[in-house]
Amino acid sequence: MNAANPIIEAFREQILHASNNKTKLSIEGGGTKSWYGNSNTHTKLDTRAYSGILEYQPEELVITACAGTPLKVIEAALKEKNQMLAFEPPHFGKHATFGGAIAAGLAGPGRISVGNFRDFVLGTRIMDGRGQDLSFGGQVMKNVAGYDVSRLLPGSMGTLSLLLEASVKVLPRPAATATLRCQISQEKALRVLNEWAGQPLPLSASCWIGNSNEEGQLSIRLAGAAAAIKAAVPLMSSLVNASEVDPQSAEVFWNALREHQLPLFENLAADQTLYRLALPAACGPLSIPDASNEIILEWHGQQRWIKAQGDEATFNLIKQLASSHGGHATRFKQGSSVDTSFQRFTLLSEQAHSQALELVQERLRSAFDPSGVFATKRLP
Amino acid sequence: MIPMNIMTLPPDIAAISALQSKLVSALRPILPEHALLWEPEDTIPYECDGLAAYKRMPLAVALPETEGQVAQILKICFAMKIPVVPRGSGTGLSGGAMPISQGLVLSLAKLKKILSIDPFTRTAVVQPGVRNLAISEAVAHLGLYYAPDPSSQIACSIGGNVNENSGGVHCLKYGLTLHNVLRVRGILMNGEIVEFGSLAPDTPGLDLLAIVLGSEGMLAVVTEVTVKLVAKPRLARVIMASFDDIEKGGNAVAAIIAAGIIPAGLEMMDQATTRAVEEFVNAGYDLEAAAILLCESDGTPEEVAEEIERMTKVLEQSGASGIRISRDETERLKFWSGRKNAFPAAGRIAADYYCMDGTIPRRHIATLLKRIQGMEKKYGLGCLNVFHAGDGNMHPLILFNGADKEEWHRAEEFGTDILEACVELGGTITGEHGVGLEKINSMCVQFGEGERESFWGVKSAFDPEKLLNPDKGIPTLSRCAEYGRMRISGGKLPHPELERF
Numbered sequence: 001m002n003a004a005n006p007i008i009e010a011f012r013e014q015i016l017h018a019s020n021n022k023t024k025l026s027i028e029g030g031g032t033k034s035w036y037g038n039s040n041t042h043t044k045l046d047t048r049a050y051s052g053i054l055e056y057q058p059e060e061l062v063i064t065a066c067a068g069t070p071l072k073v074i075e076a077a078l079k080e081k082n083q084m085l086a087f088e089p090p091h092f093g094k095h096a097t098f099g100g101a102i103a104a105g106l107a108g109p110g111r112i113s114v115g116n117f118r119d120f121v122l123g124t125r126i127m128d129g130r131g132q133d134l135s136f137g138g139q140v141m142k143n144v145a146g147y148d149v150s151r152l153l154p155g156s157m158g159t160l161s162l163l164l165e166a167s168v169k170v171l172p173r174p175a176a177t178a179t180l181r182c183q184i185s186q187e188k189a190l191r192v193l194n195e196w197a198g199q200p201l202p203l204s205a206s207c208w209i210g211n212s213n214e215e216g217q218l219s220i221r222l223a224g225a226a227a228a229i230k231a232a233v234p235l236m237s238s239l240v241n242a243s244e245v246d247p248q249s250a251e252v253f254w255n256a257l258r259e260h261q262l263p264l265f266e267n268l269a270a271d272q273t274l275y276r277l278a279l280p281a282a283c284g285p286l287s288i289p290d291a292s293n294e295i296i297l298e299w300h301g302q303q304r305w306i307k308a309q310g311d312e313a314t315f316n317l318i319k320q321l322a323s324s325h326g327g328h329a330t331r332f333k334q335g336s337s338v339d340t341s342f343q344r345f346t347l348l349s350e351q352a353h354s355q356a357l358e359l360v361q362e363r364l365r366s367a368f369d370p371s372g373v374f375a376t377k378r379l380p
Numbered sequence: 381m382i383p384m385n386i387m388t389l390p391p392d393i394a395a396i397s398a399l400q401s402k403l404v405s406a407l408r409p410i411l412p413e414h415a416l417l418w419e420p421e422d423t424i425p426y427e428c429d430g431l432a433a434y435k436r437m438p439l440a441v442a443l444p445e446t447e448g449q450v451a452q453i454l455k456i457c458f459a460m461k462i463p464v465v466p467r468g469s470g471t472g473l474s475g476g477a478m479p480i481s482q483g484l485v486l487s488l489a490k491l492k493k494i495l496s497i498d499p500f501t502r503t504a505v506v507q508p509g510v511r512n513l514a515i516s517e518a519v520a521h522l523g524l525y526y527a528p529d530p531s532s533q534i535a536c537s538i539g540g541n542v543n544e545n546s547g548g549v550h551c552l553k554y555g556l557t558l559h560n561v562l563r564v565r566g567i568l569m570n571g572e573i574v575e576f577g578s579l580a581p582d583t584p585g586l587d588l589l590a591i592v593l594g595s596e597g598m599l600a601v602v603t604e605v606t607v608k609l610v611a612k613p614r615l616a617r618v619i620m621a622s623f624d625d626i627e628k629g630g631n632a633v634a635a636i637i638a639a640g641i642i643p644a645g646l647e648m649m650d651q652a653t654t655r656a657v658e659e660f661v662n663a664g665y666d667l668e669a670a671a672i673l674l675c676e677s678d679g680t681p682e683e684v685a686e687e688i689e690r691m692t693k694v695l696e697q698s699g700a701s702g703i704r705i706s707r708d709e710t711e712r713l714k715f716w717s718g719r720k721n722a723f724p725a726a727g728r729i730a731a732d733y734y735c736m737d738g739t740i741p742r743r744h745i746a747t748l749l750k751r752i753q754g755m756e757k758k759y760g761l762g763c764l765n766v767f768h769a770g771d772g773n774m775h776p777l778i779l780f781n782g783a784d785k786e787e788w789h790r791a792e793e794f795g796t797d798i799l800e801a802c803v804e805l806g807g808t809i810t811g812e813h814g815v816g817l818e819k820i821n822s823m824c825v826q827f828g829e830g831e832r833e834s835f836w837g838v839k840s841a842f843d844p845e846k847l848l849n850p851d852k853g854i855p856t857l858s859r860c861a862e863y864g865r866m867r868i869s870g871g872k873l874p875h876p877e878l879e880r881f
Contacts, residue, residue, distance in 0.1 A: 059638040060741050082640055105587075116582065118590050119559050132830045140739040141771040142556065142811035144545050144594045145819070145826055146854065147838045151558075151590035160586065172640035175686075198502050198524060200611040200680060227682030280579035281501035302581045327580035346584045353575035354584075356568060360841050361586050367837025380585065 007050045011162060012131040014045055019129060019371045026376050027158035029068060030095030033104050035333055037157050037378040039340045045162065047099050053077055054165060055139070062122060062139045064167040067099025074098055078170055086114040086171040090258050099163045105155025108258035109205035109221065112197075112299035114171070117154040124150040125165040129369030139167045152364075157379035161368050174223035177204070178233050179250035181219050182242035186210065186285045186297065189218045192240060193300040194281055201236065202228045207257055208297040209264070212287055219245070221254060257298070264294050264307060270337040273310035275318050278303060279327035286321055310338030319346050345380055399482060400439045403462055407442060407484075410452045415490070417441040426485045429470045429477040430532075431818055433734075433782065438465070438479030443487045447565075447573070447603040450486070454601065455571035457484055463847045464569070466597040468508060468540030471532045473735055474816030476544070476596045476852050486601065488539050494518050495604070502609040503562060503579065508539025508602045512546075515607060524609040527554035530812070531720060539602045545594030547812040549645045549719070552770035553678075556812075558593045560608045566592065566600035569843040579606065591838065596814050597849040599842040613678035616644060617688055620715045621695045622669035622702035626650065629671035630745035632698035633769045636675065637742070639694050641687060645676035646770030647719050650749065653764040653777075657718035657725040665718055666702055673700075673769065674719060676712075722766040722777065730762070730779035734791045738802030739773045739811035751801050752776055759794040761787070773811035774802070800825055815853045823853075824860035832860065 018025050024042040028034065051068040058081040065074055071091055078084050088108030089101040107116045123137030126149075137143055137150035153163055184192070189208045196203050202224030210216015220236065222229050233244060245253070256262050268274055277286075279302055288306055296305040308314050315331055322329040328346040348354040348361065369375065404418050417423050418440040428435045439462070444450045457464050463483035470477055479485050492509035499522045504515055512533040516525040529548035530536055536546070541557045542564055554560070563577040577589035592599050623629035629648055636643060649657070649672050654665040665672055675695070677687040688705060695703055706712035718725075726733040740748055749765060756763050767774040776798055780791040799809040799822045809815070809822040823832065835854040839846065855863070 057741075057743065059634040060743065061637060105582075111581065115555070115559055118587055119555070128830075128834070134828075134830050134834060136831060136834075138806065138808050139741060140773075140807055140811070142547050142551070142739045142768070142773045143808040144596075144812060144814050145808045145810050145823060146815070146831065146835050147591050147599075148545075148558075148594055149591070149834065149838065152586055152588075154587065155582070156586055172642065175640070194500050194502075198499060198522075198609075198611055200523075200613050202683075225679065225683040225686045227686040228680050231680055231682045278580040278582050281503075282498070282579070299581060326578060328578075328582075328584050348585050351584060353565070353573060356572040356574050357576075357585070357588060360568075360574075360588065363841035363844070364586065364588075364838060367841055368834065 008127070008133065008164065011045065011050070011127055015127060015129065015162065015373055016131045018043070018373045019131070022371065024376050025373055026378070027103065027162055027374070029097030029100035030070070030093060032091060032093030032096040033100060036104060038344050038380065040376045040378060042376055047097060047162070050164060058083055060139065061170055062167050063170055064139060064165060065098050066165050067097065067102070067163045069098040071096040071098055071101050082173050083170045084173050085120070085168065087111050087116055087120060088258050089117060090260065092259065098166065102154050102163060102166055103156060103158050109207065109254055109298060112206065112302065113204045118151045120169040121150050121154055121166060122169055123167040124153055124163060126153070126161040126163055128161045129371055129373040133164070137167070141169060155379070159374050159376060159379045160365060161374065174204070176226040176229040177221060177223045177247070177250075178229050179219060179221050179245040179253070180233065180237055180242040181217060181245050182240045183215045184218045184240055185215050186212065189216070189297070190284060190301045196236065197300055201232050205254065206298065206300050209262070209294065211293040212285060212295060219253060221250070262296065264296055264305060268307065268333060268335050270335045271310055272307050272335045273315070273331050273338055274333040275306045275308060275315070276303065276330040276332040277306065277318070277322045277327060279322060279325055283325040283327065286325070288318060288321065310334050312342065315342070319350065322346070323351065343380065347380055396439065396482060399462070403439055403460065403484060406456045406460065407440070407453060410449060410456070411442060411444065415443045415445060417443070423485075426467065426470070426479060426487070429467070429472045429475060431473050431475045431816070433788065434475040434478050434817055436479045436481055438481070438483055438485045441485040441487060443490050445490045447491070447567070450488075450601055450603055451567050451571045451573060453484070453486060454567055454569055458570050458845065458847060461845065461847065463850050465849050466543070466601050468537035468543070469511070469535050471536045472540060472544065472814060472816060473737070474810070474814045474818040476814050476816035476849070478817050480851060488537070488602070491603065497522070499524065501579070503606055504609060505604060505606050506538055507604060508537060508542070510538050512536050512538055512541055519609055520612070523612050525612050526607050527560050527610050528557050531723065538605050538607065542593060542602050542605055543595060543597045544812060544814045547768065547771070547773065549647055549768060552646055552768070553642050553644045554610065558590065561593065561605060562608055563606035564589060564592055564602055565604035566602045568600055569845065569848045574600065594814070596816065596853045598839055598853050599848065601848070613644070615681050615684050616676055616678035616712060617684055618645070618674055618676040618706045618712050618715050619688065619691055619695065620704045621673045621675065621700040622666040623671045623673065623699065624669060624701045626671045626749050627746040628699045629673055630742075630749070632673060632695055632700065633745065634742050635694050635698045636691060637770070639690065641691055641694070643675050643691065643770060644678040645674065646768070647674045648672065648745070648767055648769035649719060649722065650765040652762065653722055653766050654718065656729050656764055657721055660725040660728060661717045661721050663714050663718045669701065674715060719766060722764065726764050726777040726779060730781070732780050732782035734778040734780065734795055735813070736774065736776045736778065736795050736798050737810045737813040738799050738807055739771065740802050740805045740807035742769070742772045744805040744807070745769060745772065748774065748801060748805060752798060755794055755797050759790045761791060761794055763794070768811070771811070772807065796822060817852055820853070820855045820859070821863045823855050824863050829857065832857070
């Protein structure tokens, strides 16, 4: 415990002050994802002062850092030792922080093959709404002492506690990679990707971009041992008539997908919203009336991006469509004229067998934050 | 550790028997006759789980056959305020399924159907009583398997695996139960049916599935599990490397990971273990080696060839005194047979063994092993060391004779010492076996009051009445205070005649 750290003491003071005055705090790092989640106007708690890598031993496959550490600093340290955050969390800006990435809980193209952020979080140090400095989990991969509170933090959007430090599992960078590309219909892409995923092939990521009912561009990333890639490239290429993309363009492409710098993500009209759909593998092509023609499918179709009108009726339609297939939808990013007070997420009460969990979630939050300092509703 | 005479006040026989009749008559209308046991000769098999030193008789045992029955049982117990201890196959090693004298044991063993298998989405939906290995066997013809493979996989149930977040020898590469379960359907103590997680990559709200995994039956009763299936590797080969010094072996583990290799399995055995198991399995182990490392590669034939070559080089550079590579599947299984049979081998050379489960950062493996050698002298007991070296999860097997109460007490003290050393080295008291009742006092060492209070907050969020397996996993404030006083006085209790806790 590092109770005397003045930065942490300042966090505690700010939390206790808010608690005493019955106000709320909106936790923020670099502000690169401030548009994500329900909007609020509460006072900011800025984490950036608490910055730095605390421990990194490559042979332990774990890095421990302060929440305010720039994500690029973490990634540079890992790259130097030929390691990485394998789930490729998006930065969405130069100043993204480690803590912000965890709170958002988002993952990039690699998520489909390696897992999401919570799969990699091993331990956290947090400050709860009473100003208590608490540590959960640790730096080891296997740990079942006590409830796994640390893994509740990814995706909690600052609504549970203030994250101070986290230990995250890292992986070696793949020995070799290759990217294949072909023109193929959405339906056929979904079929072939799921078939491949059930075979011992070094499939690492996929992305289909196109118009719903036409052929689109499928990009497939392979990663693993050099020999495995060498054997898989001709086999997989011949099945879908694909050609290999040169490594440099491939890297640019996967990075642009991860950072939402592809055209579909960039040109959001004022009255439009970028919707994110999270869907089961079994979900085939969806037809969404009124949606823009171009869509992007990632994670073998389990994450889909659609641009459409930002109004309530459209979101309701998309939510119903997603939930009828066993998934859910999010208003990921809204155009400048869309009402900022809209609920961005599917609610637990709108999901099957989740109604009782709404109360569980509420009690869980108040266990860590009885006076509601972090109850910004940024995540419902 | 907990003294043997533990936990409950002297039972008021008349009150217990009245409560038992009340519970039995409430449950009888909803369960078939054979699914409700209360006569001692019927309930005695349920008095303990895989940790046989901890025993207690429950009021009754219910063996529901449908999810609807589970929900009704919970509703009845909730209304009567009777605590419930869920139980899978009873193979747990931490007393997590030990009954409560005034409670019900809820066995999920009869819910053992595989409900569906979908090769296209690589998922299977199974009931909690399905054995871990039965899943892999049922999907083998599709070229798929369920990756987590705890050593007890032949017997342990998937419901139990969910509750303990079980690992296995391949979890370094393929992850724990947490990484291989997509959805858990369960019932809260008040009888409400809920679903954690989904077939989609994420769910709205907080990630409650993450906290239910490994929650030792304290948050919800699992009635259905959707698991992820993965492609069976085309080939697997294992390297068996000998080291004349434990430290060199420990360093080799770190060197392999530092070289950017994630082996499919990375296991270590000390000399005492290899000698004990060799007698049992005749695997051809190097009996002169201070430590043996088993290092597995799986994948396509090309991948395996490349990885075996890289791993061999690292092991040689790390000072391995001997290296053998399995030539075929028969030999691979032979190399593994000793590791997989460490527990029965321990059972053969000693009357009883006590298995610990601490995890430490890999770099401290040799340090901990040397400390354990010192403890063997201190407590006058032998110890076999087998462990998942790749993820630092140690399984010291302390050998003792359970018929000798004093020797069991020494074994417990030995175990407690090992766990405290694990915490001191930056690790944890349990990697995969769970806290249960066995390690509940060590929780006082690993966590401060604030963390323990938060755990109770989590518990109350799911089960405000604290009726679901309430005496496991998290120590109360007073238990930790008492434990602190006991440890301080060097194990000499002020009033040894009093029952503790």
